[in-house]
Amino acid sequence: MKRFHLVLCLLFMCSLLKAQYSVNRKIYDYRTYSYETGDRYHPAATGVASLFIPGLGQIIMGETGRGVAFMGASAGFAALYTAGMIRSVKTIGAGISGDEVEEGGPFMFMAGGIGLMAVWIWSVGDAVRVAKVNNLAYRDANKTTFNIKLQPCIMLTDYNTRGSAATGLNLTISF
Numbered sequence: 439m440k441r442f443h444l445v446l447c448l449l450f451m452c453s454l455l456k457a458q459y460s461v462n463r464k465i466y467d468y469r470t471y472s473y474e475t476g477d478r479y480h481p482a483a484t485g486v487a488s489l490f491i492p493g494l495g496q497i498i499m500g501e502t503g504r505g506v507a508f509m510g511a512s513a514g515f516a517a518l519y520t521a522g523m524i525r526s527v528k529t530i531g532a533g534i535s536g537d538e539v540e541e542g543g544p545f546m547f548m549a550g551g552i553g554l555m556a557v558w559i560w561s562v563g564d565a566v567r568v569a570k571v572n573n574l575a576y577r578d579a580n581k582t583t584f585n586i587k588l589q590p591c592i593m594l595t596d597y598n599t600r601g602s603a604a605t606g607l608n609l610t611i612s613f
Contacts, residue, residue: 458575471570478576481569488565492558495565499572508561515553522546585612 473481484495493508525543587610594603 458572466571466574468567468570468574471574473573474577477573479569479573481566481573484565484569485562488561489558492561495561496568499565499568501568504564504568508557508564511557512554512561515550515557517550518546519550519554522548522550586610 471481479499484498486495487498488495488508491509492512493505495505496502496508497505522543522545526547527543529541529543587608589608589610591606591608592603593605
C-alpha cells in the first residue's frame with residue numbers, strides 16, 4: 439500500500455512540473471539547434487548526467503516522468519541481468535553437485551545486458567534531444583532581444599549623365 443501511495447505522489451509531482459517536451463517536439467526541430475550563451479539547459483551536461491544514471495538528465499530538465507521511466511526500465515533490465523547471472527552460476531553449480539538445474543539463465547543474462555545497454559544509450563540521446571528542444575522553446579517564449587542598426591549610406595546615382603551622390607542614414611530594426 440505504501441508503494442502505491444508513493445507511485446501516486448510521484449505521478450502527481452510529474453503533472454505539477456508541467457513538462458513540455460511532448461508539446462515542444464511537434465513545433466521545434468532539434469537538428470536546427472546550436473548552443474547559445476544563456477540557454478536554460480546544456481545538452482552535453484544533461485547527456486553526461488544520463489550517462490552516469492539513466493534518466494537523471496531528464497529529471498534535471500523537469501521531465502520527471504521520462505526520467506523515472508528510464509530509471510525504471512534500467513532497474514528492470516538490471517534485475518533481469520542479475521537474475522540471469524545468478525541462474526547461470528546455479529546451473530554450473532548444480533551440474534557439479536547433481537542438484538536440480540534451473541533453465542534460462544544465459545538467455546536472461548544476455549537479454550538483461552542488451553536491454554540495459556539499449557536503455558542506457560537511449561537515455562543519453564533522449565536527454566540531449568530534450569534539452570535542445572526545450573531550449574528552442576525557452577528562447578521563443580522569452581524573446582526580449584531586439585537589434586537596432588544605424589549605418590551611414592551613400593548611394594551613387596547617374597541621372598542625365600551627371601553623377602551625383604545621395605548621402606544619408608540607414609535605420610534597421612529587427613525583433
